[in-house]
Amino acid sequence: QVQLVESGGGLVQAGGSLRLSCAASGRTFNSGAMGWFRHAPGEERKFVAVIRRSGDHAYYADSVKGRFTISRDGAKNTVYLQMNSLKPEDTAVYYCAAGFSLILSSIRTPSQYDHWGQGTQVTVSS
Secondary structure: OOOEEEOEEEEEEOOOEEEEEEEEEOOHHHHHHEEEEEEEOOOOOOOEEEEEEOOOEEEEEOOOOOEEEEEOOOOOOOEEEOOOOHHHHHHEEEEEEEEEEHHHHHOOOOOOOOOEOEEEEEEEEE
16 A cells, blocks of 8 residues: 655746655555646646656656656655746646556556545646
8 A cells, every 4th residue: 555645736926836745655665656647627637747666767748848857765755746937737736646567658547557645736827
């Protein structure tokens, strides 16, 4: 069992930055890939970024590439999402997820992840 707790969301003006954190406990943190998804009103949950369990490679949605950076700290059992140059369209609830049997073709599919956090709201004002 894995418990994931997100933090760091809030209200920020367009062009600003936020760093989200996801603290993991339970099953060995370093045995799974860690991802971020977001869910805006009226839309389906969308992939944002994922980092491999080794931390040596990450993948991003085209909409955030070059602005967001995902990282993980094995000693702290925490994954981060640094969000820069935020836009109003980045407004959503952001969820952290853990996947223990992901393959490359499935990293953008929410149902392929095994555990989820409760989400943290990010609101970007124009």
